[in-house]
Amino acid sequence: MRLILVRHGETRWNQENRVVGHTGIALNKNGRKQVARLALALKYEKVSAIYSSPLRRARETAAAIARGHRLEVVTDDALKEVDAGELEGLTFEEVMERYGDFLQEWMKDNPSLRMPGGESMTELQERTWPAAERIVREHPDGVIILVSHSLAILSIISRALGMRLSNFRRLRLSVASISILDFGERGVSLVLFNDTCHLESGG
Numbered sequence: 001m002r003l004i005l006v007r008h009g010e011t012r013w014n015q016e017n018r019v020v021g022h023t024g025i026a027l028n029k030n031g032r033k034q035v036a037r038l039a040l041a042l043k044y045e046k047v048s049a050i051y052s053s054p055l056r057r058a059r060e061t062a063a064a065i066a067r068g069h070r071l072e073v074v075t076d077d078a079l080k081e082v083d084a085g086e087l088e089g090l091t092f093e094e095v096m097e098r099y100g101d102f103l104q105e106w107m108k109d110n111p112s113l114r115m116p117g118g119e120s121m122t123e124l125q126e127r128t129w130p131a132a133e134r135i136v137r138e139h140p141d142g143v144i145i146l147v148s149h150s151l152a153i154l155s156i157i158s159r160a161l162g163m164r165l166s167n168f169r170r171l172r173l174s175v176a177s178i179s180i181l182d183f184g185e186r187g188v189s190l191v192l193f194n195d196t197c198h199l200e201s202g203g
Contacts, residue, residue: 021084085118
């Protein structure tokens with residue numbers, strides 16, 4: 001079974017380096033171009049189903065991919081990004097100014113540390129991983145596309161590979177990137193990570 005993990009295309013807040021968790025922000029002009037190229041890159045995959053976070057940026061990305069496969073997108077609340085709480089919409093500079101103590105603790109890689117008024121990485125993984133497991137069980141021989149968000153996808157990859165969640169900050173996912181997990185009798189393999197080569201040309 002192959003699980004293709006896709007991060008949504010760019011939004012204005014991504015461009016402005018703002019924290020974006022549960023806000024339903026749309027793709028920007030560049031993001032729409034990115035997902036058109038993403039859809040083309042995935043057009044010839046023999047996809048059985050497409051799942052998505054219900055947040056707008058993910059749904060728009062999933063819809064662009066789904067058109068090439070004539071599939072309906074299945075949304076799942078468990079695939080949302082981490083709840084950033086009071087940090088939502090702030091720039092990195094504003095987070096440093098207003099939440100310096102939290103940021104110092106965050107840099108210590110404690111996955112149980114909650115964002116002020118929001119979730120921890122541990123809590124995020126406790127909802128994303130069961131959803132990913134269920135999707136894998138329901139499609140044991142298929143190719144599935146799952147469209148989600150940076151930290152949500154990293155939480156799934158970390159759990160699938162048996163990595164400590166405390167290492168999540170060492171991994172980076174670009175917007176409109178593709179990562180692939182293969183699930184087989186011998187376990188799980190990460191066969192592609194943060195691939196963006198489809199964005200480097202017209203398609």
